[in-house]
Amino acid sequence: MLSRRDFLHRFFLYTLSLYAGGSALSACSPRETPPPIIPTSTMPPSPTATNTLSPTGVPYGAPPPTAAATTTLTRVPPSPTPFQPYLSVAHGPSPSAITRAAIDTLGGIGRFVKKGDDVIIKPNICNASLKPELASTTNPEVVATLVTLCLDAGAKRVRVMDQPFSGTAVEAYKTSGIRDAVERAGGQMEIMSDMKYVTTSFPQGRDIKSWKVYEDILKADVLINVPVAKTHDLAKLTLAMKGLMGVIPNANRSAFHNSIDQRIADLNTVVHPTLNVVDAVRVVVRNGPTNWNPANVVVANTVIASHDVVAADAYAAKTLFQRQPQEIGYIRLGGEMGIGKYDLQNMVIKEVSV
Amino acid sequence: MNARHWRRARQVAQIASLFLFFLLAALTYRESQSLVPLDLYFRLDPLVAASAIIASRALITILLTSAVALALGFVLGRVWCGWLCPLGGILDIVSPHAPHPIERHTRWRGVKYVLLLTLLCAALLGNLSLLILDPITLLNRTFAGAFIPALNVVVVGLETLLYPFAPLQAPLEWIEQGVRGTLLPAQPTFYQLGWLLAATFAAVIALDWVAPRFWCRYLCPLGAVYALESKVSLLRPRATAECDRCAACVRVCPTGAIAISKTGLAVDPAECVVCLDCVAACPKSAITFGFSRSNETKASFNLSRRHFVESAVFGVAAVALFRSAPAARRDDSFLVRPPGARENDFLSKCVRCGECVKVCPTGGLQPSLFEAGLEGLWTPVLVPRLGYCDYSCNACGQICPTEAIPRLALADKRTKIIGVAYIDQNRCIPWASYRPCIVCQEMCPLPDKAVKLDEVDVIAPDGRQVHLQRPRVQHDLCIGCGICEYQCPLVGPAAIRVYVPMQFPPLLGEASS
Numbered sequence: 001m002l003s004r005r006d007f008l009h010r011f012f013l014y015t016l017s018l019y020a021g022g023s024a025l026s027a028c029s030p031r032e033t034p035p036p037i038i039p040t041s042t043m044p045p046s047p048t049a050t051n052t053l054s055p056t057g058v059p060y061g062a063p064p065p066t067a068a069a070t071t072t073l074t075r076v077p078p079s080p081t082p083f084q085p086y087l088s089v090a091h092g093p094s095p096s097a098i099t100r101a102a103i104d105t106l107g108g109i110g111r112f113v114k115k116g117d118d119v120i121i122k123p124n125i126c127n128a129s130l131k132p133e134l135a136s137t138t139n140p141e142v143v144a145t146l147v148t149l150c151l152d153a154g155a156k157r158v159r160v161m162d163q164p165f166s167g168t169a170v171e172a173y174k175t176s177g178i179r180d181a182v183e184r185a186g187g188q189m190e191i192m193s194d195m196k197y198v199t200t201s202f203p204q205g206r207d208i209k210s211w212k213v214y215e216d217i218l219k220a221d222v223l224i225n226v227p228v229a230k231t232h233d234l235a236k237l238t239l240a241m242k243g244l245m246g247v248i249p250n251a252n253r254s255a256f257h258n259s260i261d262q263r264i265a266d267l268n269t270v271v272h273p274t275l276n277v278v279d280a281v282r283v284v285v286r287n288g289p290t291n292w293n294p295a296n297v298v299v300a301n302t303v304i305a306s307h308d309v310v311a312a313d314a315y316a317a318k319t320l321f322q323r324q325p326q327e328i329g330y331i332r333l334g335g336e337m338g339i340g341k342y343d344l345q346n347m348v349i350k351e352v353s354v
Numbered sequence: 355m356n357a358r359h360w361r362r363a364r365q366v367a368q369i370a371s372l373f374l375f376f377l378l379a380a381l382t383y384r385e386s387q388s389l390v391p392l393d394l395y396f397r398l399d400p401l402v403a404a405s406a407i408i409a410s411r412a413l414i415t416i417l418l419t420s421a422v423a424l425a426l427g428f429v430l431g432r433v434w435c436g437w438l439c440p441l442g443g444i445l446d447i448v449s450p451h452a453p454h455p456i457e458r459h460t461r462w463r464g465v466k467y468v469l470l471l472t473l474l475c476a477a478l479l480g481n482l483s484l485l486i487l488d489p490i491t492l493l494n495r496t497f498a499g500a501f502i503p504a505l506n507v508v509v510v511g512l513e514t515l516l517y518p519f520a521p522l523q524a525p526l527e528w529i530e531q532g533v534r535g536t537l538l539p540a541q542p543t544f545y546q547l548g549w550l551l552a553a554t555f556a557a558v559i560a561l562d563w564v565a566p567r568f569w570c571r572y573l574c575p576l577g578a579v580y581a582l583e584s585k586v587s588l589l590r591p592r593a594t595a596e597c598d599r600c601a602a603c604v605r606v607c608p609t610g611a612i613a614i615s616k617t618g619l620a621v622d623p624a625e626c627v628v629c630l631d632c633v634a635a636c637p638k639s640a641i642t643f644g645f646s647r648s649n650e651t652k653a654s655f656n657l658s659r660r661h662f663v664e665s666a667v668f669g670v671a672a673v674a675l676f677r678s679a680p681a682a683r684r685d686d687s688f689l690v691r692p693p694g695a696r697e698n699d700f701l702s703k704c705v706r707c708g709e710c711v712k713v714c715p716t717g718g719l720q721p722s723l724f725e726a727g728l729e730g731l732w733t734p735v736l737v738p739r740l741g742y743c744d745y746s747c748n749a750c751g752q753i754c755p756t757e758a759i760p761r762l763a764l765a766d767k768r769t770k771i772i773g774v775a776y777i778d779q780n781r782c783i784p785w786a787s788y789r790p791c792i793v794c795q796e797m798c799p800l801p802d803k804a805v806k807l808d809e810v811d812v813i814a815p816d817g818r819q820v821h822l823q824r825p826r827v828q829h830d831l832c833i834g835c836g837i838c839e840y841q842c843p844l845v846g847p848a849a850i851r852v853y854v855p856m857q858f859p860p861l862l863g864e865a866s867s
Contacts, residue, residue, distance in 0.1 A: 129746040168540035195513035254843040292801030
């Protein structure tokens with residue numbers, strides 16, 4: 001009869017020798033080449049090259065096919081009824097009031113959030129150093145108001161998350177003021193955890209074929225994307241489409257910059273926010289995305305909302321930064337690839353002031 | 355309380371102390387709040403206190419609490435070793451439970467004293483390298499650089515494995531949100547020499563199979579401090595008249611401190627750790643501990659003048675060799691120290707405890723191997739490819755028990771130059787590959803951005819005219835935080851690297867004007 005101690009000794013020894021043997025054997029076998037995940041050799045598409053490509057024609061809002069195919073995915077954003085605008089804009093001195101007004105103009109939060117929904121709000125909390133007044137992170141009041149609206153609409157749970165590129169999430173949540181505001185409103189801050197990233201295929205991706213994406217973002221009933229409007233030295237602007245870079249792991253995020261416009265557009269073929277709310281209460285007009293100089297911040301007291309991520313970005317680019325939407329690479333690609341529309345002329349836009 | 359109860363109390367104390375040590379060690383994160391100081395065990399370590407005070411010629415007030423432990427030693431002998439030392443606790447738990455072999459090499463017991471004297475002699479010369487052998491620093495370094503990161507891998511691995519099972523998701527999320535940033539690092543950390551720290555620790559444990567508590571008997575310099583005190587301490591074991599010299603106590607004594615004498619038993623006070631195993635093992639209950647002197651003691655190892663001379667020679671020779679190494683002449687190119695440390699006579703203040711390594715939220719601070727020469731073994735060095743110095747963090751200076759890393763306010767820390775970044779234009783993407791990339795500029799946390807972008811129109815090798823933004827470091831702005839190097843998307847070494855800061859001498863014109 002083996003004693004427990006002997007059993008453990010033997011078990012340990014056998015496991016060790018099996019492991020050693022296995023490693024030795026596998027070391028002798030030819031190595032598999034890993035699948036190329038990041039094609040770095042391709043040049044960024046030039047405008048002439050991409051113009052010849054027709055849009056994929058996939059209807060906007062088609063459920064994104066992912067590795068986690070058995071689970072339910074973020075609900076398809078509801079298109080507006082004839083009485084609802086495609087995009088709404090609200091101006092006014094109170095961040096909370098204009099957030100409410102923008103959502104109400106779109107038809108109310110009930111259009112997006114149903115009773116019992118699991119909601120994720122994804123603001124921009126990109127770093128742990130900059131205070132909210134510098135507008136590098138989303139306005140806490142805007143985020144908190146959305147939390148309140150969702151809970152009032154009967155959401156089962158409202159989580160708020162982003163992954164900062166500088167500093168830890170714990171600190172960044174605090175510095176940005178978002179943690180306190182969200183918790184006061186009854187929402188939960190979630191630290192994005194390594195266990196929840198799933199390798200996801202990008203069937204409509206032109207550059208990205210697969211990348212790891214935060215599973216909960218794909219699976220939440222409702223995803224509300226709340227970027228802050230800023231300039232960006234490479235992508236020119238960072239708004240709703242680019243803000244979604246927060247849902248891929250930090251570890252390989254810098255590789256995204258290699259052909260940033262195409263990769264942002266590709267990411268937007270997989271992650272579909274139900275609602276996009278662009279916080280333009282304060283706007284960084286120079287030196288973004290991490291700006292320290294208050295002189296670079298313009299108070300615009302505006303919130304833009306739409307179910308269409310491309311439209312929200314296009315409108316923000318046009319009105320806040322006086323740039324044609326087509327000038328911004330990822331907005332143009334977003335339109336071409338059928339993710340959304342950037343043609344502001346033929347769009348029902350409703351502007352309110354409160 | 356009878357003998358068994360006392361022995362049980364000792365075991366409880368050991369486990370509680372071990373638990374407290376691990377808890378304090380695990381709680382050492384940026385915003386941890388704790389009732390007891392997180393560096394409690396360093397504040398109770400007279401060896402760390404004495405040598406750091408001697409070497410730095412500065413009265414480090416927070417270390418003076420170790421006088422309590424020192425005083426305890428004069429009364430109760432090596433009770434620290436037997437009851438409180440977390441490393442001693444681990445050794446007692448894992449040691450083989452075979453009958454203890456008869457000790458053959460009594461003279462080896464002198465090694466710990468020689469180590470202690472050498473350490474103090476080197477401290478007189480401003481060197482603290484031997485503090486890597488202090489049991490608290492040894493355990494703490496192992497914990498910070500090997501155990502925690504490995505534990506994190508295990509936890510994340512288990513979580514990832516179990517997460518696909520729906521019923522487990524809620525509890526897993528609850529656990530993850532609870533331990534992340536409190537018991538486990540806020541983001542995974544990677545230590546280049548974790549294996550070496552673990553191997554050193556494993557060796558200390560393995561020596562227990564040569565003799566029980568090998569480390570405590572022969573090597574531990576902190577044990578040597580208490581052993582010297584024990585020679586005059588008050589608490590002593592004694593055999594009563596019932597002792598029939600059966601030698602049961604000799605066989606159980608973990609440090610081999612007991613011998614049978616004509617009258618009963620003779621104990622070497624310098625080796626007795628007051629574990630009370632002998633009291634519990636005695637079939638006649640003939641052993642008592644009390645404050646009266648027994649008339650017979652086992653021959654204790656005595657330091658001779660020769661040992662003092664030897665230690666002094668070792669100490670001087672070691673320091674002389676350290677200071678004649680290349681590291682003393684010129685810094686390693688990448689020896690980036692924590693903020694403020696470089697200007698602070700760092701090597702004579704750093705006790706190699708690993709607290710800064712553990713507290714660094716990005717995992718950028720790493721225990722060094724030979725970057726600072728052998729003299730700087732296990733001192734912290736920033737390795738930006740593994741983690742950067744966060745612009746919003748001054749945690750290392752706050753936790754450092756000896757203020758080797760100065761306790762800087764955040765605003766001051768942000769102006770401390772710890773290094774300077776240089777771009778390798780042969781590898782940098784916009785320079786060498788004619789493709790866009792501005793990650794280093796985007797990441798630069800400085801208000802005025804030390805990385806600037808030059809807009810250029812150039813002809814690429816394939817003949818296309820391309821517009822590029824090429825990064826350039828403005829060296830008078832760079833503080834060397836290393837986030838550019840950390841985030842550089844290149845595979846392998848970054849195309850922007852942080853080097854040791856340059857000491858700019860005054861320009862000729864400046865000096866005269």
